[in-house]
Amino acid sequence: MMYRPKKLKQFYIIPALFLMLSTLFSVSHGRQNENVDLQSDGIMRLVKRKMEETESRNSSIILAKEETERPDPLNKFKDYKGGWDITSKHYLASVGYSSAPFALMAIVWFMLFGIFLLCACICCCCCHRNKPYGYSRLAYACSLIFLILFTIAAVAGCALMFTGEGKFLASVNDVSHYIVTQGLSIYDNIIGIQNFLISAKNVVLNNKFVPDDLKGEVDKANKLIDSVGSLPRIKSQDITDEIRKLLKQIIVSDTCIAMDEWIQDPMADSAMGEVLPCFDMAFGEEIKEAGKGVTTNVNDLLNQFITVLANNNTANNQSGPLVPLICDPYKHGDSQESCGDEVPLKNATE
Structure with missing residues (x-):
């Protein structure tokens, strides 16, 4: 007759606890990462809006x-x-x-x-090679079944964790x-x-x-x-x-x-x-004013050159229409409708 103890040896308690805790942590961590992913979808839109x-x-x-x-x-x-x-x-x-x-x-x-x-x-x-088995076949079968179940649960929890983390x-x-x-x-x-x-x-x-x-x-x-x-x-x-x-x-x-x-x-x-x-806004205003002053001054120099030399000097313009003036984007805008007969600055090279 085989000897059956009333309780399992302490040898099996530590691995069982390890598998159970690993499974619970993996599943819960995976769910948390999925929730965080849902909350982080709008981060980029929030950054843009706050900066504006x-x-x-x-x-x-x-x-x-x-x-x-x-x-x-x-x-x-x-x-x-x-x-x-x-x-x-x-x-x-x-x-x-x-x-x-x-x-x-x-x-x-x-x-x-x-x-x-x-x-x-x-x-x-x-x-313990020569000692008789201390447990019944049912105990070994249950141990194997629980080991397989905990292993599957741990693998599934890890998969959820890595998917959510990714x-x-x-x-x-x-x-x-x-x-x-x-x-x-x-x-x-x-x-x-x-x-x-x-x-x-x-x-x-x-x-x-x-x-x-x-x-x-x-x-x-x-x-x-x-x-x-x-x-x-x-x-x-x-x-x-x-x-x-x-x-x-x-x-x-x-x-x-x-x-x-x-x-x-x-x-x-x-x-x-x-x-x-x-x-800050002060920096932007400083750069804007400097750019405005340079653009307006260079634009005036070009228009003065066109008016005094290019259109009045027959040697430079013997035939054809007169050279149009350059439109100042800070005074009239940068579109053909707002500039009228003048050429928008962006099209001046044409």
Whole structure:
């Protein structure tokens, strides 16, 4: 007659608990990621709307200040208080230090669990080889069935978790791509304006130069551009790579909180300015006035040249209609209907 104990040995309790907890965590985490994905679909539209609605402010904010207070190994393990800033080595060091204990615990756990299973297999195969079975066939069958069910549940939970995480990271990558693309676009436009102002300042037409006061405005605008538009293109591309790498690690939480705070006040001075430079209304007005002055002055020089020389000098215009004047876009607009007989500036080269 086979011996049947009244309760299972403690040897089987730890693996069973491990499988159950893994299953529950995987399923719940997958559902949370799916919910987050649904909530993050409108992030890009929210960023655009906030940037259009927010007025000029001179305030400064520290993104995710409370969530990023961690010991900084580069600063004698003092709490890091600089907030979310992926360009700061102190922020990255604090994140790495805070994640190290959990990674070490995971490694130790899997090592101990592997050693435990190895010892268990050795004991079952070698030490108790000649001893009779201590359980009935029903107990072994139930153990096998539950093991299979828990394994299937764990696999399904992991599949849900990775699927939800993939959708979430895809939406976050879309937002980061939009932010960096806007940053590069702003920088390219600023550089284009600066090159235009520099070229216009040196215009010489019929021995007539741009007035000195206008040159002073151009120099002032260029200095302003140099002071606030200090985001090199290569730096922005490097930050893009860092974002895509770091968002997939534990910085996801910090980044989500930081972006949520930033979109509430995108014009404030913050670490997000390293990726997406924001300029206030005063800066825009300065550049606009400088561009308006240069455009109007060069336009007047061209029209004066056309009126005095091109249309009155028969050597230059022996036959055909007179050369039309250039329409000033700041006075009459930039369409053919608003300019009348004059040529719009955008069609002047034709």
